[in-house]
Amino acid sequence: MSQSRFAVLGAGSIGCYLGGHLAAAGYEVTLVGRPAAMDVLREKGLTLSSSVRPPRRIEPGDLRLATGPEGVAGADYVLVTVKTHDTEAAAKDLAGHLAPGAVVVSFQNGLHNAATLRAALPGHTVLAGMVPYNVLQSEPGTVHQGTAGKLMTEPDEALVTAFRAAGLAIVPRTDMAEVQHAKLLMNLNNAVNALSGIPLRDQLGQRAYRRCLALCQREALAAYRAAGIRPAQLGPTRPGVTPYVLGLPDAIFRRVAAATLRVDAHARSSMWEDLQRGRATEIDTLQGEIVSLAAAHGLRAPANARLVELVHEAERSPRQWTGPELYAELKAAR
Numbered sequence: 001m002s003q004s005r006f007a008v009l010g011a012g013s014i015g016c017y018l019g020g021h022l023a024a025a026g027y028e029v030t031l032v033g034r035p036a037a038m039d040v041l042r043e044k045g046l047t048l049s050s051s052v053r054p055p056r057r058i059e060p061g062d063l064r065l066a067t068g069p070e071g072v073a074g075a076d077y078v079l080v081t082v083k084t085h086d087t088e089a090a091a092k093d094l095a096g097h098l099a100p101g102a103v104v105v106s107f108q109n110g111l112h113n114a115a116t117l118r119a120a121l122p123g124h125t126v127l128a129g130m131v132p133y134n135v136l137q138s139e140p141g142t143v144h145q146g147t148a149g150k151l152m153t154e155p156d157e158a159l160v161t162a163f164r165a166a167g168l169a170i171v172p173r174t175d176m177a178e179v180q181h182a183k184l185l186m187n188l189n190n191a192v193n194a195l196s197g198i199p200l201r202d203q204l205g206q207r208a209y210r211r212c213l214a215l216c217q218r219e220a221l222a223a224y225r226a227a228g229i230r231p232a233q234l235g236p237t238r239p240g241v242t243p244y245v246l247g248l249p250d251a252i253f254r255r256v257a258a259a260t261l262r263v264d265a266h267a268r269s270s271m272w273e274d275l276q277r278g279r280a281t282e283i284d285t286l287q288g289e290i291v292s293l294a295a296a297h298g299l300r301a302p303a304n305a306r307l308v309e310l311v312h313e314a315e316r317s318p319r320q321w322t323g324p325e326l327y328a329e330l331k332a333a334r
Ligand SMILES: NC(=O)C1=CN([C@@H]2O[C@H](COP(=O)(O)OP(=O)(O)OC[C@H]3O[C@@H](n4cnc5c(N)ncnc54)[C@H](OP(=O)(O)O)[C@@H]3O)[C@@H](O)[C@H]2O)C=CC1
Pocket: 009, 010, 011, 012, 013, 014, 015, 032, 033, 034, 037, 067, 081, 082, 083, 084, 086, 089, 090, 093, 107, 108, 109, 110, 131, 132, 133, 134, 135, 136, 269, 270, 279, 282
């Protein structure tokens, strides 16, 4: 059987990291990204760094780069790694260019990207995937994995084989909806981290910030319960118990949740990176999703709703919140 060919639509942090590993392992990978981003890769090549394994380099001459959707032609797998608000446009772009039989895999946060892609791409298999770890562009041409975990995807043997051959740990799951709801609970911290302005390890080390996340997760869990959604357990703690653990005093939290704090000192949420670069954030499909789900079941999610407002304010004019300030603000939200 011939080797699978890949394309990545949205070559930013996650796209370059996943596509880069596949390319470094010898797979044919075309990275499709914005012209300025592709110019950087053309000049500097791509470095994949991580605190847990040695860096990997792909020299400029070994990269296949494209700036338009025609770059996906001929790929057996197209990994979609644009931000959620770009999925619909990306799906339309893909429609005219996918090879017959090409499989599309969404490695994005949020609940509805795979469905959006399926609706626009009839006749193609679209798989939902999940990236548990943090990847940031630490410098031009370098993407850095700052936290640990295993990728997850709806089952596909050739995809899983290729990822594993490239050193990307991946677990096939038949319960991706539950996985994505669990990931959304984690992603409720993206906004808290972005507004804190400090690295994840320092932010999660402070009880007041963790209490902000716990407020958001409690509202989310209540909405999930009302909707009959049972999020998967992705870590050592059951989702229903996590808000309690988050609320523990710092010294106890450090002991019982040591793994949560085993985070690269510089890692920050992707939403922090969006604010930093003056880009729109994914807040409407993270906290916003909880607000809508709660409303659909006659509930309210005031802490999540307030965070939607605060992040939109921060998109317009950045502000750094201390833990106690943010917690007081969310507690006061009605
Ligand atoms: N970074 C992380 O740590 C993690 C991110 N995720 C999720 O993964 C997804 C991707 O995130 P991330 O990699 O951080 O995002 P990035 O913004 O780093 O990468 C997306 C890139 O795609 C580009 N893009 C958008 N539309 C198109 C298009 N039609 N054609 C070509 N390029 C396009 C964007 O350009 P422009 O900015 O100019 O629009 C951007 O450069 C998100 O859903 C995120 O929530 C999940 C886990 C961890």
